[in-house]
Amino acid sequence: MATKETVLHVTEINDPALAHEIWEAYKGSFADTDKMCAQDQICYDEKTMTQALSDPDYQKFVLKVEDHVVGICILTNNLMKARIAYCNDRFLRRKFPKYVEEGRFWYVTAICVLPEAQQKGFGVELLRSVCQFIFDTKSMVSYDYSFNKNPWLTGLIQKVGASLGWNVVEIPLDKQCYTSLYYSHNGLPS
Numbered sequence: 001m002a003t004k005e006t007v008l009h010v011t012e013i014n015d016p017a018l019a020h021e022i023w024e025a026y027k028g029s030f031a032d033t034d035k036m037c038a039q040d041q042i043c044y045d046e047k048t049m050t051q052a053l054s055d056p057d058y059q060k061f062v063l064k065v066e067d068h069v070v071g072i073c074i075l076t077n078n079l080m081k082a083r084i085a086y087c088n089d090r091f092l093r094r095k096f097p098k099y100v101e102e103g104r105f106w107y108v109t110a111i112c113v114l115p116e117a118q119q120k121g122f123g124v125e126l127l128r129s130v131c132q133f134i135f136d137t138k139s140m141v142s143y144d145y146s147f148n149k150n151p152w153l154t155g156l157i158q159k160v161g162a163s164l165g166w167n168v169v170e171i172p173l174d175k176q177c178y179t180s181l182y183y184s185h186n187g188l189p190s
């Protein structure tokens, strides 16, 4: 039987069971990031995630396979609320004043697919729905991600946009560099 995936686009999720399932999918999706990511990729705890899910200032895209939540994308055009994902709202306002003022600038605070469901094409379906929303609302979108983990992410989003007939142009914003130093006479750090 063919796998059936669906993407649910809603502005409010108030069902505690669904909110908990989304939280579990979010937490599980980033379980492998401790091996690769200097920045903690988990910016919500269950309480703040549940608040965001019930908050209409965030758009929610919930990816389900066979009626189980396997992925989520949440984004907001309230840049004070986007700060939870460590972005600088003042920078974004200065850089894109018109889009921000008009509520057409969205920041993705979470996008993920459970590890066991990754690389099966489900992420593309999730991105397709989000790209469609950005297109329909004549908006633009911004996000941050781990380059160690997902160096291909922007290329993938551009490919999804191209498959829908749109030229998706990147304006790079910054690169936050995480590094470390040690003194060689102390031996190689382990």
Ligand SMILES: CC(C)(COP(=O)(O)OP(=O)(O)OC[C@H]1O[C@@H](n2cnc3c(N)ncnc32)[C@H](O)[C@@H]1OP(=O)(O)O)[C@@H](O)C(=O)NCCC(=O)NCCS
Pocket: 029, 030, 041, 109, 110, 111, 112, 113, 114, 117, 118, 119, 120, 121, 122, 123, 124, 125, 144, 145, 146, 149, 150, 152, 153, 156
């Ligand atoms: C980003 C993410 C949502 C993609 O979801 P996914 O379900 O794995 O994506 P898909 O299976 O639809 O793959 C889409 C494309 O990306 C490519 N891809 C996916 N994972 C890849 C990997 N680890 N390395 C290289 N390419 C990869 C696939 O090959 C595919 O390309 P194709 O269409 O040319 O074949 C998923 O990897 C994820 O949840 N990552 C962890 C969370 C995260 O880091 N989120 C981003 C920052 S918040």
